[in-house]
Amino acid sequence: xxxxxxxxxFPDNRGHFGVYGGRFVxxxxxxxxxxxxxxxxxxxxxxxxxxxxxxxLRQFVGRPSPLYHAERLSRELGGAQIYLKREDLNHTGAHKxxxxxxxxxxxxxxxxxxIIAETGAGQHGVATATVAARLGLECVVYMGEEDTxxxxxxxxxxxxxxxxxxxxxxxxxxxxxxxxxxxxxWVTNVDDTFYIIGTVAGPHPYPSxxxxxxxxxxxxxxxxxxxxxxxxxxxLVACVGGGSNAIGxxxxxxxxxxxxxxxxxxxxxxxxxxxxxxxxxxxxxxxxHGNRTYLMEDENGQIIGTHSISAGLDYxxxxxxxxxxKDIGRASYVSVTDDQALAGFHRLTxxxxxxxxxxxxxxxxxxxxxxxxxxxxxxxIVNLSGRGDKDLATVADREGITL
Amino acid sequence: MNRIQxxxxxxxxxxxxxxxxxxxxxxxxxxxxxxxxxxxxEAGADLVELGVPFSDPMADGPVIQRAHxxxxxHGTGLRDVLEMVRRFRERDAETPVVLMGYLNPVERMxxxxxxxxxAAAGLDGLLTVDLPPEECDEVTALLxxxxxxxxxxxxxxxSRERIGHLARAARGFVYYVSLKxxxxxxxxxPSALNERLDAIREFTDLPLGVGFGIRxxxxxxxxxRVADAVVVGSALVSLVEAHPGDxxxxxxxxxxxxxxxxxxxxxxxxxxxxxSV
Numbered sequence: 001x002x003x004x005x006x007x008x009x010f011p012d013n014r015g016h017f018g019v020y021g022g023r024f025v026x027x028x029x030x031x032x033x034x035x036x037x038x039x040x041x042x043x044x045x046x047x048x049x050x051x052x053x054x055x056x057l058r059q060f061v062g063r064p065s066p067l068y069h070a071e072r073l074s075r076e077l078g079g080a081q082i083y084l085k086r087e088d089l090n091h092t093g094a095h096k097x098x099x100x101x102x103x104x105x106x107x108x109x110x111x112x113x114x115i116i117a118e119t120g121a122g123q124h125g126v127a128t129a130t131v132a133a134r135l136g137l138e139c140v141v142y143m144g145e146e147d148t149x150x151x152x153x154x155x156x157x158x159x160x161x162x163x164x165x166x167x168x169x170x171x172x173x174x175x176x177x178x179x180x181x182x183x184x185x186w187v188t189n190v191d192d193t194f195y196i197i198g199t200v201a202g203p204h205p206y207p208s209x210x211x212x213x214x215x216x217x218x219x220x221x222x223x224x225x226x227x228x229x230x231x232x233x234x235x236l237v238a239c240v241g242g243g244s245n246a247i248g249x250x251x252x253x254x255x256x257x258x259x260x261x262x263x264x265x266x267x268x269x270x271x272x273x274x275x276x277x278x279x280x281x282x283x284x285x286x287x288x289h290g291n292r293t294y295l296m297e298d299e300n301g302q303i304i305g306t307h308s309i310s311a312g313l314d315y316x317x318x319x320x321x322x323x324x325x326k327d328i329g330r331a332s333y334v335s336v337t338d339d340q341a342l343a344g345f346h347r348l349t350x351x352x353x354x355x356x357x358x359x360x361x362x363x364x365x366x367x368x369x370x371x372x373x374x375x376x377x378x379x380x381i382v383n384l385s386g387r388g389d390k391d392l393a394t395v396a397d398r399e400g401i402t403l
Numbered sequence: 404m405n406r407i408q409x410x411x412x413x414x415x416x417x418x419x420x421x422x423x424x425x426x427x428x429x430x431x432x433x434x435x436x437x438x439x440x441x442x443x444x445e446a447g448a449d450l451v452e453l454g455v456p457f458s459d460p461m462a463d464g465p466v467i468q469r470a471h472x473x474x475x476x477h478g479t480g481l482r483d484v485l486e487m488v489r490r491f492r493e494r495d496a497e498t499p500v501v502l503m504g505y506l507n508p509v510e511r512m513x514x515x516x517x518x519x520x521x522a523a524a525g526l527d528g529l530l531t532v533d534l535p536p537e538e539c540d541e542v543t544a545l546l547x548x549x550x551x552x553x554x555x556x557x558x559x560x561x562s563r564e565r566i567g568h569l570a571r572a573a574r575g576f577v578y579y580v581s582l583k584x585x586x587x588x589x590x591x592x593p594s595a596l597n598e599r600l601d602a603i604r605e606f607t608d609l610p611l612g613v614g615f616g617i618r619x620x621x622x623x624x625x626x627x628r629v630a631d632a633v634v635v636g637s638a639l640v641s642l643v644e645a646h647p648g649d650x651x652x653x654x655x656x657x658x659x660x661x662x663x664x665x666x667x668x669x670x671x672x673x674x675x676x677x678x679s680v
Contacts, residue, residue, distance in 0.1 A: 022537075025533055191583070301507040
């Protein structure tokens, strides 16, 4: 299926992954995106910049994150060995900081004094506010009003870090609307502002830039797995909203054809109910937020409301590289429902003493089904993309418990 | 010669700047749109720009965002907008109509279907805010065949190199976005504007329209002195909210506002006003 693909040739120099990706923004931003692409390409070849990035990842983020063999869960499921890539142990509690560290360094090299970001669950907002505080940059985070309620502790965390959190009241008041509002801010303040996008979506060069900053996950996991077992894993599993933790894990394995890649989308109340966030499973290609990708839209091309128990997956689009990997068959994408994700949340918490984020719980839920179908001499790496502290109120509320 | 060229020729001949109102189709309700278009033409519009409602209008400020939301509450889709154009054409065969919107509704309809149906409805131009010239080859080829002009934006941040590129892809007229920002942002500075327009004229003979930040007769007149066309959007659309549940009242108010702009623009261009720039 994927023979003879030169993986390094994607995206092309205008950001295309096959028919996906590209740069679909208003003219005002085109110059800023050209500038960003130039700077990014230059610094990613600059040994001094890479050394600075590496030092920050070690000393501030706490990398490398462990690859943990979940022995008890593996034994209970009676199939493949399950390894957890512990991105939840990063500073700020999720994979998001790998990218914000990198983009904030670029912002500083560009001389920008002001950082903006969008956030859904608040993890990317927290990771952005954190690096902005450390570098002394002004920080404004756009967050859907609905999400500011669902993720109140993260709102407070961002404010403690000195960020201004702007609740977005337009449209569906969730992540997609926060992204619209951040774009509007950027187009207005483009001279002094750097927009740190949190996922592998948006106009070129964001999808490949964010991927490259997150690919440290897969590079480490590959080396750690080989060190632990002497071989490559059989399967990688990660949750997919915009898709940054999944691409970060998958990308260094793309050329390893024997390694199966599985992305898990949010099935919400069930893909057949229409109340879900699974554009790869149930959407179709279109253009939103600067790139062509799979979208959830109606027959008039309007973006439709999404639903997921996890704010971080509640997004109607997905990174264009995932759209391409799906079409060429290199990765496959499944979905799990809110209820299945909750079951995964409890199972990992009780079995391994690790409370995963609700986003991550989707990946766990799929592994609960998948592992028993595999042999004990096979292995799965799951990206444990974030910790679940931020979700305790959501889970308690769902189960009728008042904290 | 198509309707857009014809109209700009007439304007040039009579020494006036073209007045281009923007309204969002289906706002405040779909039944009002065609009447509003005719009223705007009677009030002095030379070309009508019709916004296609979209769920995620990233380049628009709060006034036009709310207009899109109101139109979408009535389910106004791209096919409905083309039907409005067709009905407008029943009574007005001369005034050019340009759609302004975002790419996804057009992509969902299919570029080829859109081009065919839009031409049949009597549409003259299409401005897709999020379709830069780098990505437009397929669409513009189909629009060209159908006789519909692709209209492009030039921004204050556009480099000289890009202006050249945009000017080659553009037909009809070039739309200069006078501000960094979303629609309905702060007022513009007419003196800096002239310099930018001269820079664009090095690359194209197409008429130059200016929009974003024109909110009253005075700013319309100032722009009319230096540009070939004045685009006014948020200043008209905001009147909807002053007339809740009263489409007829909104139409009258929008037409009044536009005729005030028309008078001020024509005075600014009259021989007695020459030298006052």
